[in-house]
Amino acid sequence: MTLANNPEAVRRAVRRLRPSLGDRLLTTADDGYEAARRVWNGAVTTRPALLARCLDLDEVRRVLDTARDCDLPLSVRGGGHDWAGRALRPGGLVLDLTGLRRVTMDDVAGTALAEGGVTAGGLLAAARPYGQVAATGVIRATGMAGLALAGGYGPLVGRYGLALDNLLGAEVVLADGDVVTAGPDDDAELFWALRGGGANFGVVTRLRHRLHPLTGVLAGMILFPVAQARTVLAGYREFLPGCPDELTVMAGFLPDPAGEMSVFLAPTWSGSDLAAGDRAIARLTALGRPVASHIAPMPYDDVLGMFDGGMVDGNHYLLRTRWLAELSEPAVEVLLDAALTVSSPYSALAVHHFHGAATRVGRTDTAFGLRDEHLLVEIIAVWPPASRTGQPASAHRDWAERTSSRLAPMALPGGYPNLLGPDEPERVRLGYGPNHPRLIAAKRRYDPENVFGSAVPTLLGTGRP
Known part of the structure:
Protein backbone atom coordinates (compact mmCIF):
# COMPACT_ATOMS: atom_id res chain seq x y z
CA MET A 1 0.00 0.00 0.00
CA THR A 2 1.06 3.60 -0.47
CA LEU A 3 0.08 6.96 0.87
CA ALA A 4 -1.72 7.69 -2.39
CA ASN A 5 -4.06 4.70 -2.23
CA ASN A 6 -4.55 4.33 1.53
CA PRO A 7 -4.69 7.76 3.21
CA GLU A 8 -7.13 6.54 5.84
CA ALA A 9 -4.61 3.93 7.06
CA VAL A 10 -2.06 6.70 7.49
CA ARG A 11 -4.52 8.87 9.41
CA ARG A 12 -5.37 5.98 11.73
CA ALA A 13 -1.69 5.37 12.37
CA VAL A 14 -1.15 9.04 13.19
CA ARG A 15 -4.06 9.00 15.65
CA ARG A 16 -2.56 5.99 17.41
CA LEU A 17 1.03 7.19 17.57
CA ARG A 18 0.88 10.98 17.92
CA PRO A 19 -0.12 10.96 21.63
CA SER A 20 2.96 8.98 22.68
CA LEU A 21 5.54 10.07 20.10
CA GLY A 22 4.56 13.71 19.71
CA ASP A 23 6.82 15.49 17.26
CA ARG A 24 8.95 12.36 16.92
CA LEU A 25 6.26 11.11 14.55
CA LEU A 26 6.79 12.82 11.21
CA THR A 27 4.35 12.98 8.32
CA THR A 28 5.13 14.32 4.87
CA ALA A 29 3.64 17.67 5.93
CA ASP A 30 5.75 18.08 9.09
CA ASP A 31 8.82 20.23 9.48
CA GLY A 32 11.84 17.98 9.67
CA TYR A 33 10.37 15.26 7.46
CA GLU A 34 12.75 15.83 4.56
CA ALA A 35 15.84 15.79 6.76
CA ALA A 36 14.64 12.69 8.60
CA ARG A 37 13.76 10.91 5.36
CA ARG A 38 17.23 11.28 3.86
CA VAL A 39 19.70 8.44 4.05
CA TRP A 40 23.39 8.43 3.29
CA ASN A 41 22.82 7.64 -0.41
CA GLY A 42 21.42 10.73 -2.11
CA ALA A 43 20.16 8.58 -5.00
CA VAL A 44 17.47 7.17 -2.68
CA THR A 45 14.39 9.36 -3.08
CA THR A 46 11.80 7.04 -1.51
CA ARG A 47 9.10 8.90 0.41
CA PRO A 48 7.52 6.95 3.27
CA ALA A 49 4.23 8.20 4.67
CA LEU A 50 5.41 8.25 8.29
CA LEU A 51 8.66 8.19 10.22
CA ALA A 52 8.46 7.12 13.87
CA ARG A 53 11.55 7.95 15.90
CA CYS A 54 11.56 5.49 18.78
CA LEU A 55 13.48 5.86 22.03
CA ASP A 56 12.69 2.64 23.87
CA LEU A 57 11.40 -0.89 23.55
CA ASP A 58 7.78 0.00 24.34
CA GLU A 59 7.72 2.55 21.52
CA VAL A 60 9.18 0.01 19.11
CA ARG A 61 6.42 -2.45 19.96
CA ARG A 62 3.74 0.26 19.64
CA VAL A 63 4.96 1.29 16.18
CA LEU A 64 5.21 -2.31 15.03
CA ASP A 65 1.68 -3.05 16.26
CA THR A 66 0.40 0.07 14.51
CA ALA A 67 1.96 -0.87 11.19
CA ARG A 68 0.39 -4.31 11.42
CA ASP A 69 -3.05 -3.15 12.57
CA CYS A 70 -3.21 -0.32 10.01
CA ASP A 71 -1.80 -2.55 7.26
CA LEU A 72 1.03 -0.17 6.42
CA PRO A 73 4.28 -1.41 4.85
CA LEU A 74 6.98 -1.41 7.53
CA SER A 75 10.69 -0.75 7.30
CA VAL A 76 13.31 -0.45 10.03
CA ARG A 77 16.08 2.12 10.02
CA GLY A 78 19.20 1.62 12.11
CA GLY A 79 22.29 3.19 10.59
CA GLY A 80 20.53 3.79 7.26
CA HIS A 81 23.74 2.82 5.45
CA ASP A 82 22.32 0.23 3.06
CA TRP A 83 23.20 1.63 -0.37
CA ALA A 84 19.87 0.48 -1.84
CA GLY A 85 17.85 2.46 0.71
CA ARG A 86 15.79 -0.44 2.04
CA ALA A 87 15.33 1.43 5.33
CA LEU A 88 12.56 3.32 3.52
CA ARG A 89 9.44 1.99 1.77
CA PRO A 90 7.17 4.12 -0.42
CA GLY A 91 4.06 5.12 1.47
CA GLY A 92 5.16 3.05 4.43
CA LEU A 93 5.87 3.46 8.12
CA VAL A 94 9.55 3.75 9.07
CA LEU A 95 10.46 2.40 12.50
CA ASP A 96 13.47 4.65 13.11
CA LEU A 97 16.00 3.37 15.66
CA THR A 98 18.57 6.14 15.21
CA GLY A 99 17.71 7.54 18.65
CA LEU A 100 18.56 4.23 20.36
CA ARG A 101 22.30 4.77 20.69
CA ARG A 102 23.08 3.75 24.25
CA LEU A 214 43.48 -3.78 21.92
CA THR A 215 44.84 -0.32 22.68
CA GLY A 216 46.10 0.37 19.18
CA VAL A 217 47.12 -0.96 15.79
CA LEU A 218 49.80 -0.31 13.20
CA ALA A 219 47.96 0.87 10.12
CA GLY A 220 47.66 3.36 7.32
CA MET A 221 47.66 3.75 3.57
CA ILE A 222 50.24 3.07 0.87
CA LEU A 223 49.55 4.71 -2.52
CA PHE A 224 51.15 3.74 -5.83
CA PRO A 225 50.75 5.24 -9.31
CA VAL A 226 48.14 3.46 -11.40
CA ALA A 227 50.90 2.56 -13.88
CA GLN A 228 52.29 0.16 -11.24
CA ALA A 229 48.96 -1.58 -10.68
CA ARG A 230 49.84 -4.91 -12.30
CA THR A 231 53.07 -5.26 -10.36
CA VAL A 232 51.62 -4.15 -7.03
CA LEU A 233 48.51 -6.31 -7.25
CA ALA A 234 50.51 -9.33 -8.42
CA GLY A 235 52.72 -8.88 -5.36
CA TYR A 236 49.62 -8.52 -3.18
CA ARG A 237 48.29 -11.82 -4.56
CA GLU A 238 51.57 -13.57 -3.69
CA PHE A 239 51.68 -11.96 -0.23
CA LEU A 240 48.24 -13.07 0.95
CA PRO A 241 48.71 -16.85 1.41
CA GLY A 242 51.27 -16.27 4.17
CA CYS A 243 49.41 -13.40 5.79
CA PRO A 244 49.18 -13.90 9.58
CA ASP A 245 45.92 -13.46 11.45
CA GLU A 246 47.21 -10.21 12.92
CA LEU A 247 47.53 -8.57 9.51
CA THR A 248 44.58 -7.79 7.26
CA VAL A 249 45.27 -5.85 4.07
CA MET A 250 42.72 -4.10 1.87
CA ALA A 251 43.66 -3.18 -1.68
CA GLY A 252 42.13 -1.45 -4.66
CA PHE A 253 41.87 1.87 -6.45
CA LEU A 254 41.04 5.25 -4.94
CA PRO A 255 40.89 8.73 -6.45
CA ASP A 256 43.63 11.12 -5.35
CA PRO A 257 42.91 14.80 -4.58
CA ALA A 258 43.25 15.62 -8.28
CA GLY A 259 40.66 12.96 -9.21
CA GLU A 260 43.23 10.57 -10.69
CA MET A 261 43.14 6.92 -9.68
CA SER A 262 45.89 5.46 -7.49
CA VAL A 263 46.49 1.88 -6.39
CA PHE A 264 46.23 1.53 -2.62
CA LEU A 265 47.17 -0.99 0.02
CA ALA A 266 45.68 -0.44 3.47
CA PRO A 267 47.29 -2.76 6.05
CA THR A 268 46.16 -3.13 9.65
CA TRP A 269 48.49 -4.95 12.05
CA SER A 270 46.74 -5.82 15.32
CA GLY A 271 49.50 -7.91 16.90
CA SER A 272 51.49 -6.92 19.98
CA ASP A 273 54.86 -7.28 18.19
CA LEU A 274 55.06 -3.98 16.32
CA ALA A 275 58.49 -4.85 14.91
CA ALA A 276 56.98 -7.89 13.18
CA GLY A 277 54.23 -5.65 11.85
CA ASP A 278 56.78 -3.17 10.53
CA ARG A 279 58.61 -5.94 8.70
CA ALA A 280 55.43 -7.30 7.13
CA ILE A 281 54.23 -3.88 6.02
CA ALA A 282 57.69 -3.06 4.64
CA ARG A 283 57.25 -5.98 2.26
CA LEU A 284 54.04 -4.39 1.01
CA THR A 285 55.68 -1.00 0.56
CA ALA A 286 58.43 -2.67 -1.50
CA LEU A 287 55.92 -4.01 -4.04
CA GLY A 288 56.30 -0.77 -6.03
CA ARG A 289 57.47 2.81 -5.77
CA PRO A 290 54.90 4.53 -3.56
CA VAL A 291 53.90 8.11 -4.16
CA ALA A 292 52.78 8.24 -0.52
CA SER A 293 53.01 5.98 2.49
CA HIS A 294 51.50 6.85 5.84
CA ILE A 295 51.84 3.97 8.30
CA ALA A 296 51.81 4.63 12.03
CA PRO A 297 50.56 3.31 15.36
CA MET A 298 47.03 4.60 15.95
CA PRO A 299 43.84 3.82 17.86
CA TYR A 300 41.75 1.29 15.97
CA ASP A 301 38.84 3.68 15.41
CA ASP A 302 41.20 6.03 13.56
CA VAL A 303 41.65 3.31 10.92
CA LEU A 304 37.98 3.65 10.05
CA GLY A 305 38.42 7.40 9.76
CA MET A 306 40.72 6.90 6.77
CA PHE A 307 37.71 6.03 4.63
CA ASP A 308 35.28 8.65 5.89
CA GLY A 309 36.18 11.12 3.15
CA GLY A 310 35.08 8.73 0.42
CA MET A 311 31.58 8.32 1.85
CA VAL A 312 29.95 11.73 1.68
CA ASP A 313 26.28 12.04 2.60
CA GLY A 314 24.24 13.33 -0.33
CA ASN A 315 26.37 11.90 -3.11
CA HIS A 316 24.78 9.17 -5.21
CA TYR A 317 25.98 5.58 -4.81
CA LEU A 318 25.51 2.25 -6.53
CA LEU A 319 27.40 -0.81 -5.34
CA ARG A 320 28.13 -4.12 -6.97
CA THR A 321 30.08 -6.98 -5.42
CA ARG A 322 31.85 -10.19 -6.34
CA TRP A 323 33.60 -12.92 -4.37
CA LEU A 324 36.91 -14.14 -5.82
CA ALA A 325 38.94 -17.16 -4.79
CA GLU A 326 42.09 -15.24 -5.74
CA LEU A 327 43.14 -12.03 -7.42
CA SER A 328 44.09 -13.70 -10.69
CA GLU A 329 45.75 -11.90 -13.57
CA PRO A 330 42.46 -11.69 -15.50
CA ALA A 331 40.79 -10.18 -12.42
CA VAL A 332 43.57 -7.62 -12.10
CA GLU A 333 43.07 -6.66 -15.74
CA VAL A 334 39.33 -6.13 -15.18
CA LEU A 335 39.93 -3.96 -12.12
CA LEU A 336 42.68 -1.97 -13.82
CA ASP A 337 40.52 -1.33 -16.87
CA ALA A 338 37.70 -0.22 -14.57
CA ALA A 339 40.06 2.19 -12.83
CA LEU A 340 41.25 3.62 -16.14
CA THR A 341 37.72 4.03 -17.52
CA VAL A 342 36.02 5.18 -14.32
CA SER A 343 33.01 7.39 -14.99
CA SER A 344 33.41 9.60 -11.93
CA PRO A 345 36.40 10.94 -9.97
CA TYR A 346 34.63 9.88 -6.76
CA SER A 347 34.23 6.17 -7.52
CA ALA A 348 36.45 3.45 -6.08
CA LEU A 349 37.26 -0.25 -6.14
CA ALA A 350 38.02 -2.11 -2.91
CA VAL A 351 39.29 -5.64 -2.28
CA HIS A 352 38.87 -7.15 1.20
CA HIS A 353 40.82 -10.22 2.35
CA PHE A 354 38.74 -12.83 4.23
CA HIS A 355 41.19 -15.02 6.13
CA GLY A 356 42.40 -16.21 9.51
CA ALA A 357 39.89 -16.43 12.35
CA ALA A 358 36.94 -15.87 10.00
CA THR A 359 37.79 -19.07 8.10
CA ARG A 360 37.89 -21.17 11.26
CA VAL A 361 34.17 -20.80 11.96
CA GLY A 362 32.23 -23.82 10.74
CA ARG A 363 30.26 -23.26 7.56
CA THR A 364 27.00 -24.26 9.24
CA ASP A 365 27.73 -22.68 12.64
CA THR A 366 26.15 -19.42 11.43
CA ALA A 367 23.97 -18.58 8.46
CA PHE A 368 26.87 -16.84 6.70
CA GLY A 369 27.64 -19.08 3.75
CA LEU A 370 31.29 -18.72 2.66
CA ARG A 371 34.03 -19.62 5.11
CA ASP A 372 36.86 -20.44 2.70
CA GLU A 373 39.60 -17.86 2.31
CA HIS A 374 38.55 -15.44 -0.40
CA LEU A 375 38.48 -11.84 -1.57
CA LEU A 376 35.46 -9.57 -1.51
CA VAL A 377 35.44 -7.01 -4.31
CA GLU A 378 33.40 -3.84 -3.90
CA ILE A 379 32.63 -1.86 -7.05
CA ILE A 380 31.60 1.53 -5.69
CA ALA A 381 30.09 3.97 -8.19
CA VAL A 382 29.85 7.44 -6.65
CA TRP A 383 28.69 10.63 -8.31
CA PRO A 384 27.31 13.98 -7.20
CA PRO A 385 23.69 14.88 -7.95
CA ALA A 386 23.12 15.52 -11.66
CA SER A 387 22.37 19.16 -10.91
CA ARG A 388 26.04 19.60 -10.03
CA THR A 389 27.59 17.64 -12.91
CA GLY A 390 25.15 17.36 -15.79
CA GLN A 391 26.18 13.70 -16.22
CA PRO A 392 23.43 11.10 -16.48
CA ALA A 393 23.32 8.52 -13.69
CA SER A 394 23.26 5.77 -16.33
CA ALA A 395 26.94 6.34 -17.13
CA HIS A 396 27.94 5.48 -13.58
CA ARG A 397 25.57 2.55 -13.30
CA ASP A 398 26.88 1.17 -16.59
CA TRP A 399 30.47 1.39 -15.29
CA ALA A 400 29.61 -0.61 -12.18
CA GLU A 401 27.48 -3.17 -14.04
CA ARG A 402 30.10 -3.67 -16.73
CA THR A 403 32.85 -4.26 -14.19
CA SER A 404 30.72 -6.71 -12.23
CA SER A 405 29.74 -8.60 -15.38
CA ARG A 406 33.35 -8.93 -16.48
CA LEU A 407 34.32 -10.37 -13.09
CA ALA A 408 31.40 -12.82 -13.05
CA PRO A 409 33.05 -15.65 -15.05
CA MET A 410 35.95 -15.84 -12.56
CA ALA A 411 33.85 -15.24 -9.43
CA LEU A 412 32.57 -17.63 -6.78
CA PRO A 413 28.80 -18.28 -6.72
CA GLY A 414 26.60 -15.71 -5.02
CA GLY A 415 28.07 -12.74 -3.22
CA TYR A 416 28.19 -10.88 0.07
CA PRO A 417 24.52 -10.59 1.11
CA ASN A 418 25.05 -7.25 2.86
CA LEU A 419 25.96 -5.63 -0.47
CA LEU A 420 23.70 -7.48 -2.90
CA GLY A 421 20.77 -5.46 -4.19
CA PRO A 422 17.07 -6.32 -3.91
CA ASP A 423 17.14 -7.23 -7.61
CA GLU A 424 19.66 -10.07 -7.05
CA PRO A 425 17.70 -12.78 -5.15
CA GLU A 426 19.38 -15.66 -6.98
CA ARG A 427 22.83 -14.44 -5.97
CA VAL A 428 21.61 -14.12 -2.38
CA ARG A 429 20.47 -17.76 -2.51
CA LEU A 430 23.78 -18.93 -3.92
CA GLY A 431 25.69 -16.84 -1.40
CA TYR A 432 24.23 -18.80 1.51
CA GLY A 433 24.98 -22.13 -0.14
CA PRO A 434 23.72 -25.13 1.85
CA ASN A 435 22.56 -22.80 4.66
CA HIS A 436 19.86 -21.24 2.47
CA PRO A 437 17.04 -23.80 3.04
CA ARG A 438 17.49 -23.58 6.82
CA LEU A 439 17.56 -19.79 6.64
CA ILE A 440 14.32 -19.66 4.63
CA ALA A 441 12.71 -22.05 7.12
CA ALA A 442 13.70 -19.66 9.93
CA LYS A 443 12.28 -16.72 8.00
CA ARG A 444 8.93 -18.48 7.59
CA ARG A 445 8.92 -19.50 11.25
CA TYR A 446 9.68 -16.09 12.75
CA ASP A 447 8.15 -13.79 10.11
CA PRO A 448 5.55 -15.86 8.23
CA GLU A 449 3.86 -12.80 6.69
CA ASN A 450 7.19 -11.28 5.60
CA VAL A 451 6.53 -8.09 7.56
CA PHE A 452 10.27 -7.43 7.48
CA GLY A 453 10.49 -7.92 3.73
CA SER A 454 12.53 -4.76 3.22
CA ALA A 455 15.38 -6.03 5.40
CA VAL A 456 18.90 -6.62 4.11
CA PRO A 457 19.41 -9.05 2.48
CA THR A 458 16.22 -9.60 0.52
CA LEU A 459 15.15 -13.19 1.26
CA LEU A 460 11.46 -13.44 0.24
CA GLY A 461 10.71 -10.42 -1.93
CA THR A 462 9.58 -7.06 -0.65
CA GLY A 463 7.06 -8.01 2.03
CA ARG A 464 3.31 -7.76 2.38
CA PRO A 465 1.55 -5.93 -0.46
Missing part, protein backbone atom coordinates in the same frame (compact mmCIF):
# COMPACT_ATOMS: atom_id res chain seq x y z
CA VAL A 103 26.02 1.41 24.86
CA THR A 104 26.37 -0.40 28.18
CA MET A 105 29.88 -1.64 28.81
CA ASP A 106 30.88 -4.71 30.81
CA ASP A 107 34.65 -4.37 30.69
CA VAL A 108 35.17 -7.29 33.07
CA ALA A 109 33.28 -9.68 30.79
CA GLY A 110 34.65 -7.94 27.70
CA THR A 111 31.23 -7.26 26.20
CA ALA A 112 29.11 -4.30 25.16
CA LEU A 113 25.32 -4.15 25.00
CA ALA A 114 24.49 -1.77 22.14
CA GLU A 115 21.06 -0.53 21.13
CA GLY A 116 19.80 -0.91 17.59
CA GLY A 117 20.84 2.55 16.39
CA VAL A 118 24.47 2.37 17.54
CA THR A 119 27.03 2.96 14.80
CA ALA A 120 30.47 1.40 14.52
CA GLY A 121 31.99 4.70 15.57
CA GLY A 122 29.67 4.93 18.57
CA LEU A 123 30.52 1.43 19.77
CA LEU A 124 34.26 1.99 19.38
CA ALA A 125 34.05 5.32 21.21
CA ALA A 126 32.34 3.60 24.15
CA ALA A 127 34.92 0.80 24.25
CA ARG A 128 38.03 2.94 23.78
CA PRO A 129 38.38 4.20 27.40
CA TYR A 130 38.53 0.55 28.49
CA GLY A 131 41.30 -0.35 26.05
CA GLN A 132 38.94 -2.58 24.08
CA VAL A 133 37.62 -2.74 20.52
CA ALA A 134 34.87 -4.45 18.56
CA ALA A 135 35.17 -6.15 15.18
CA THR A 136 33.67 -3.66 12.73
CA GLY A 137 33.55 -2.77 9.06
CA VAL A 138 35.59 0.08 7.58
CA ILE A 139 33.12 2.99 7.87
CA ARG A 140 32.38 4.63 11.23
CA ALA A 141 28.86 5.74 10.27
CA THR A 142 27.67 2.21 9.49
CA GLY A 143 25.07 0.85 11.91
CA MET A 144 26.42 -2.04 13.95
CA ALA A 145 23.10 -3.89 13.84
CA GLY A 146 22.95 -4.11 10.06
CA LEU A 147 26.64 -4.89 9.86
CA ALA A 148 26.74 -7.58 12.54
CA LEU A 149 23.52 -9.27 11.43
CA ALA A 150 24.66 -9.92 7.87
CA GLY A 151 28.45 -9.96 7.85
CA GLY A 152 31.01 -7.35 8.75
CA TYR A 153 34.26 -7.56 6.79
CA GLY A 154 36.77 -5.24 8.39
CA PRO A 155 40.40 -4.58 9.36
CA LEU A 156 40.29 -7.13 12.21
CA VAL A 157 38.68 -9.99 10.28
CA GLY A 158 41.87 -12.07 10.27
CA ARG A 159 42.35 -11.90 14.02
CA TYR A 160 38.79 -11.73 15.34
CA GLY A 161 36.54 -12.78 12.46
CA LEU A 162 33.51 -11.06 11.01
CA ALA A 163 31.42 -8.68 13.08
CA LEU A 164 28.71 -11.38 13.17
CA ASP A 165 31.21 -13.87 14.62
CA ASN A 166 31.45 -11.56 17.64
CA LEU A 167 27.69 -11.28 18.19
CA LEU A 168 26.83 -12.97 21.51
CA GLY A 169 23.10 -12.32 21.70
CA ALA A 170 20.25 -10.07 20.62
CA GLU A 171 16.95 -8.72 21.86
CA VAL A 172 14.39 -9.03 19.08
CA VAL A 173 10.81 -7.82 18.72
CA LEU A 174 9.04 -10.30 16.46
CA ALA A 175 6.31 -9.39 13.98
CA ASP A 176 3.56 -10.29 16.47
CA GLY A 177 5.05 -7.95 19.10
CA ASP A 178 6.62 -10.65 21.26
CA VAL A 179 10.05 -9.77 22.66
CA VAL A 180 12.56 -12.62 22.62
CA THR A 181 16.22 -13.03 23.47
CA ALA A 182 18.32 -14.89 20.95
CA GLY A 183 21.59 -16.45 22.03
CA PRO A 184 23.43 -19.76 22.32
CA ASP A 185 21.13 -20.82 25.17
CA ASP A 186 18.03 -18.77 24.30
CA ASP A 187 16.28 -19.46 21.00
CA ALA A 188 19.42 -20.83 19.41
CA GLU A 189 17.75 -21.20 16.00
CA LEU A 190 16.94 -17.50 15.82
CA PHE A 191 20.48 -16.72 17.00
CA TRP A 192 21.85 -18.90 14.19
CA ALA A 193 19.69 -17.14 11.59
CA LEU A 194 20.50 -13.63 12.83
CA ARG A 195 24.22 -14.21 12.29
CA GLY A 196 24.15 -13.84 8.54
CA GLY A 197 20.45 -13.57 7.73
CA GLY A 198 20.19 -9.89 8.63
CA ALA A 199 17.17 -8.22 10.19
CA ASN A 200 14.71 -10.46 8.36
CA PHE A 201 13.20 -11.91 11.53
CA GLY A 202 12.26 -8.93 13.69
CA VAL A 203 13.31 -5.55 15.04
CA VAL A 204 16.67 -6.02 16.73
CA THR A 205 16.65 -3.51 19.57
CA ARG A 206 19.80 -4.56 21.43
CA LEU A 207 22.90 -6.58 20.52
CA ARG A 208 25.59 -7.97 22.78
CA HIS A 209 29.02 -7.73 21.14
CA ARG A 210 32.21 -9.49 22.18
CA LEU A 211 35.04 -7.00 22.73
CA HIS A 212 38.79 -7.52 22.51
CA PRO A 213 41.64 -5.90 24.45
